[in-house]
Amino acid sequence: NAGVMQNPRHLVRRRGQEARLRCSPMKGHSHVYWYRQLPEEGLKFMVYLQKENIIDESGMPKERFSAEFPKEGPSILRIQQVVRGDSAAYFCASSPQRQPEAFFGQGTRLTVV
């Protein structure tokens, strides 16, 4: 069991570019959660997806951010027109049921220059 896989581990983007972060859940897990961790702060919930559906996106900025979890393939967190304030570590977790289990990916560290 490879665990939750996130890629890339590190991503550098210039202001205005797009960032695409990928999360492959553990085998058999159909629930995915994305979190953002700003420097010196705790993780903050962004969005909860279940195969092909967004269940709760209340923690995600309404502009420039979007997430999907297609029937086939990884979950994608997409940030358009990145700004310096988007620099953070983005973690995803997956679970086989609604309540998130304890399985987090290693995170993607986004740096906007």
Added chain:
Amino acid sequence: KNQVEQSPQSLIILEGKNCTLQCNYTVSPFSNLRWYKQDTGRGPVSLTIMTFSENTKSNGRYTATLDADTKQSSLHITASQLSDSASYICVVIALSNDYKLSFGAGTTVTVRA
């Protein structure tokens, strides 16, 4: 105001010594409380999970306690090792939104030889 407050923000201990980390929360009613260990540059890894009816839970040298009346939890590390150097995060899950984790900002523990 964060619903999960941790103290101290950081601490330094000598190898072999014990330490206790504190977590106060306002999330209510809650489903369960978790302690995670996050190594630098890695994703959080679960140490303990406690429901509201549990008072204590151990995982090797880690022992978590919970007082649901005062809404406090602690994590005790016994006979610390260099590998215990990490951030320890208290997480509370509300009964209402049972998929939405509320994270503390973490306590950074540094173990010195």
